[in-house]
Amino acid sequence: MMQDLVNENRRLREQLAQLLAQAQQNQDILQRHQAFDLQFISADSFRELLHTVFHTFAKSAGLDVVTLSLLDPDYDIRRILVDLNIRLTELPHLLFMQEESEFGELAERLARPVLGTYAEQLHGCLYPEPITPPASVAVLPLIRHGRLIGSMNLGSADGLRFAPNLSTEFIQHLASIVAICVENVINTERLKHIGLTDPLTGVNNRRYIERRLLEEIGRSRRQGYALSCMYIDIDHFKQINDRIGHQAGDEVLRSVAARIKAELRLSDALGRFGGEEFIVLLIDTEQPDAINVAERIRLGIAEHPVVLINGDKLDVTVSLGVAALESPVTEGAVEAVSQRLVARADGALYKAKQSGRNRVVAA
Numbered sequence: 001m002m003q004d005l006v007n008e009n010r011r012l013r014e015q016l017a018q019l020l021a022q023a024q025q026n027q028d029i030l031q032r033h034q035a036f037d038l039q040f041i042s043a044d045s046f047r048e049l050l051h052t053v054f055h056t057f058a059k060s061a062g063l064d065v066v067t068l069s070l071l072d073p074d075y076d077i078r079r080i081l082v083d084l085n086i087r088l089t090e091l092p093h094l095l096f097m098q099e100e101s102e103f104g105e106l107a108e109r110l111a112r113p114v115l116g117t118y119a120e121q122l123h124g125c126l127y128p129e130p131i132t133p134p135a136s137v138a139v140l141p142l143i144r145h146g147r148l149i150g151s152m153n154l155g156s157a158d159g160l161r162f163a164p165n166l167s168t169e170f171i172q173h174l175a176s177i178v179a180i181c182v183e184n185v186i187n188t189e190r191l192k193h194i195g196l197t198d199p200l201t202g203v204n205n206r207r208y209i210e211r212r213l214l215e216e217i218g219r220s221r222r223q224g225y226a227l228s229c230m231y232i233d234i235d236h237f238k239q240i241n242d243r244i245g246h247q248a249g250d251e252v253l254r255s256v257a258a259r260i261k262a263e264l265r266l267s268d269a270l271g272r273f274g275g276e277e278f279i280v281l282l283i284d285t286e287q288p289d290a291i292n293v294a295e296r297i298r299l300g301i302a303e304h305p306v307v308l309i310n311g312d313k314l315d316v317t318v319s320l321g322v323a324a325l326e327s328p329v330t331e332g333a334v335e336a337v338s339q340r341l342v343a344r345a346d347g348a349l350y351k352a353k354q355s356g357r358n359r360v361v362a363a
Contacts (some may be wrong), residue, residue, distance in 0.1 A: 040181045047086060049185045053152065053178070054093050064157045065134055067126055069095040069103075070150035070182070075266070080189045082266055083196065083208070085215060092131060100148060110141040110148055113171050115162040118155070126153040135159035140175035144183050152178050198272040200250060201257035209271035209279050213338045216269075216281060220325055227325040228290035230280035231345035232260065232297070235317045235357045237276035248308055252316055255306045263297050279342070287324035287362060294320040294360040302358055321348030323363035 040057070043049035050068070058066040072078055078096060081088065088094065100107045105122055106114060115138045118127075127133050134155025142150045152175060156162060196208035204212075213229075220227045234240075234256055241249040253276065260278060261270055269281040282290050298320055305313040323344035325337070332340075344363040352361040 040177050043181060043185060044188065046081065046084060046185045046189050049181055050086075050091065050094060054091075061154075062156075063154050065093070065127065065131060065155040067093045067095055067131065067153045067155075068150065068182075069097060069126060069153065071098075071100065071148065072096045073098050076190075077186060078266060080186070080193055082269075083193055083204075083212075084189065085219075087267075092128075095126070095128070097150075103151070106139060106151075110139070110151065113141065113168045113175065114139040115166055115168065116164045117159060123153075126151070127155060136162040138162040138171055140171055140178070142175055142179035142182060144179050149179060149182065201254050201272050203257045203261060203278070204269060204271035206271060206273050209269060209273065209281065210338070212269050212271075213281060213341070214334050216283060217325065217334050217337050217341075225284040226286045227341075228282040228285045228287055229323050229325075229341050229345045230282065230290060230294055230297075231273075231321040231323075231342070231349040232278040232280065233319050233349055233353070234276040235319055235353075240314070240316075244308075244314070248314070251308050252306050252314065256301060256316065256318065259300050259304070260297050263293060263300060279345070285324075287322060290322050290324065291360060291362055294322050298358065298360055317358035319349055319352040319357045320360045321345045321350070321352055321363065322360060323348060 040049070040052055043052050053068055054066055057063075070077055078088070088096075097103070100110075102125065103110065104125055106126075116136065118133050118135055118137050120133070123133070123137050123139070126137070126139065135157050136155070136159050138154040140152040140154065141148055142152060154162070154171070196204055196211075198205045216227055219225075234252065237249065237252070240252055253272075257270070257272065257278065260280065264270060264280065265283075267283045268285075269283075271279050273279045280293075282293060285293070298318060302315075302317045305315050307313055321344075323341055325341060348361045348363040352359050355361070
């Protein structure tokens with residue numbers, strides 16, 4: 001009888017020890033989950049969120065690779081990244097898709113996390129070269145208001161890390177937190193972007209161009225690439241306002257801005273500098289190439305009349321002045337170099353006006 005009591009007592013103590021160990025393990029997991037949540041929630045900018053996803057979280061979770069796929073059909077997010085001087089070439093783990101079908105066979109399964117062994121046909125689009133494919137993956141759909149906005153893709157060199165039968169409660173919670181954070185930082189950056197955007201034409205405003213010009217001159221000094229500036233003015237714009245009205249003038253401004261933008265790369269910058277004047281910054285572009293771009297813009301506007309809201313067609317032309325950053329770019333204060341570059345482009349524009357308009361003149 002005594003031995004039975006001793007054995008029962010030992011069994012109860014062992015059970016208690018197991019329960020305490022499990023409780024401690026659960027507490028550790030809970031604290032780790034909360035720490036992950038705080039890491040994401042505390043990111044108040046896109047750059048900080050990306051660093052948290054690709055570095056802080058990946059290291060804390062013991063992952064070999066993490067990629068983030070975002071649906072961006074209208075290039076809205078990518079334009080914001082350009083404005084933030086975040087270069088996509090420096091972020092191979094940040095992927096963009098135009099539509100859900102680009103997820104391939106995964107598209108129909110992204111109502112919940114998809115776990116399993118890596119398969120090139122299934123997961124290749126989420127881990128493109130030069131990323132080394134993982135052994136096992138967990139694809140976490142990012143869903144906001146019932147709509148897929150992308151996926152967070154976890155990869156491990158351990159082929160058993162993400163088994164298909166693994167519980168997904170934690171990573172589903174993680175996906176919901178990341179989706180909220182992605183949406184929040186994008187909305188925050190959009191609000192910042194609004195303050196740097198011309199409300200009439202939808203392109204950048206003068207404040208943005210002046211700030212961006214300083215940044216690009218500084219980057220040109222560090223990295224040694226070319227920078228060209230284009231000053232554009234709509235010919236006889238005052239006559240359009242006086243003859244047809246300011247509403248027609250606004251339509252012309254919007255149309256001209258759109259046609260200029262259509263000839264530019266995502267990395268270039270277009271801004272309305274005032275009235276009917278626009279400035280374009282052509283990144284990593286020598287003056288001869290900038291002149292070619294300017295000529296394409298001139299022809300694109302001159303050869304296609306603006307169709308007004310009442311159906312009337314209006315012939316519009318522009319004059320353009322082009323200047324490139326002088327060498328050596330290391331001389332002088334950045335502000336002075338910036339002012340001189342714009343002044344040279346403006347001077348070239350003045351010559352284009354004086355020599356008959358509807359033409360390109362280089363400084």
